[in-house]
Amino acid sequence: MLRVSYQDLFDALLRVLLKLELEPRPARLCAQLFADTSRDGVYSHGLNRFPRFVSMIRNGYIDIHAVPELLAASGPLERWNGKIGPGNLNAYHCMERAIALAHEHGMGCVALANTNHWMRGGSYGWQAADAGVIGVCWTNTLPNLPAWGASDPRVGNNPLVIAVPRADGHVVLDMAMSQFSYGTLASYRMRRELLPMDGGFDSSGRLTRVPGEIEASKRPLPIGFWKGSGLALMLDLLAATLSGGKATHQITADPDRENGQSQVFLAFDASALNVSSSNTPSVNAGADASRIADQIIEYFQLPPDSTGTRVRYPGYRVLTTRRDNLANGIPVEPSIWQQLDSL
């Protein structure tokens, strides 16, 4: 595995984006979002995903000149049209807008229609937490997950992101509603490993730990069986009704042409509620939200197991990977790294 510096990765991505005729400002942000994703160890949605992103631009499924447009507003709640622009730029814009609404109103919600794959959903959670606010966002997807009790995929795996700011490291959950993503299934298959537990059904309807059998059947398991299936459905209902955009059943089932997703971005500024009154009886009232989060995480990590390892909270591994990759270079697939020259 080759390791390249953050700057080299960023420069290489930027060069391709400028060649595709993105304007310099959005091109820089787009390159940064892809480079940050690889830097943080989410390789499937960083550089490794970039060639597919470029081909969707070339094939007209992403419009690089599109700029999101405000469709409707009601105080802290807004609806935007992503106009089939780059999904990561649209999502970043909408989380920025939700953060601004939270600073103005205490909370904000931006519903986005007609966008594109947002790449790494966690990016927008880190973005909110870096701005000192709680961020919650989710996206619908093409139908790629059978509901519990069904055999063909009619819900999306609809990733959900929740982020809480904390001085010692933000807590950021970024999870799809399938137990194992298609990217994870492919990784296990290429390493010739079985999944640690049943991950879906094979083509004859039996539960299996063999990743290739699930890729073939397109029947991964939802998390918690009927529960994750229900949660995926609700996230689609909320995204489609709030944005007025496409629901999962209206998105093509062809991953190479998947566009028009609907997304929701929420931000909450807990400091808007800070109470100075000393006679309030709430245990944590007036406490800094970051300090409350510290105490929760401290308790969550205990006790360490017999090897001294502590229970890991969501987002913990990102920071250790980020430090390592900034110090020692970001691991890249040599073939994909070289492919950048021809893009």
Added chain:
Amino acid sequence: MLRVSYQDLFDALLRVLLKLELEPRPARLCAQLFADTSRDGVYSHGLNRFPRFVSMIRNGYIDIHAVPELLAASGPLERWNGKIGPGNLNAYHCMERAIALAHEHGMGCVALANTNHWMRGGSYGWQAADAGVIGVCWTNTLPNLPAWGASDPRVGNNPLVIAVPRADGHVVLDMAMSQFSYGTLASYRMRRELLPMDGGFDSSGRLTRVPGEIEASKRPLPIGFWKGSGLALMLDLLAATLSGGKATHQITADPDRENGQSQVFLAFDASALNVSSSNTPSVNAGADASRIADQIIEYFQLPPDSTGTRVRYPGYRVLTTRRDNLANGIPVEPSIWQQLDSL
């Protein structure tokens, strides 16, 4: 199993509450919430839970005279103090407040500290949907679920409710973060049945389908293993930081003394975003949210299986049970029904 009419159940509950000296108005609402819960088939949190609710009042863990108090407000975002009042009345009040904020601002969020067990969480989802808005709410709980990778319970099962209004029947998800609740484990044990899949660890750390072994070890599985464990943590972080109230680690581990929970109630009024412009390119823009939801549910329920059974969406079963129980009486445990006379 005895079956009693809704009116008889309501009257019996109301009589006990008035004897406990609740004021007539809150007593009527409290009796209604308990009776509605049994009517809708959630027996564990209706009449069956009522004797424990009464004993918590008698033991001072619920203050029947408490009225929620506004602590801080920032436009659509409010923080309330539940003052250890009855959990279902506090939750109903806060969802009413979130609905009013949504009608005023497009969306509303009420964070509630110092409350009590809200009984059936779904009640507040149905409440929002009946008012024509999207409702989302969750509660933290005592530590009753080990995080993935941990052996002792340090997160709550933190139930999450999401409700979307629909003319043909609201879609209401009401789920805890454990695969099987303690109530469900007890039901399987009493029926001498195995769980349909592994539901937790036995006391020696092996996965098991035997409900009694999980009740003994207090190690149920989170939904989706690491995923549900992370989601439960995030829900606690949000509830504690937004409300300024207790986090799970600050709530007693004794279920008979559990109080002081923190909760969040969100409401969204999608109609605030209705766009009349005909040149908007969003697929569903301007469409009634209920109609968008109808289309999603229609697609979700297909195809019927070989017996003609359709995939069930969250909330479907509530309506069929409700109709049956209203027509034929609500099933009650004779021993608990008789116990009401002595309360």
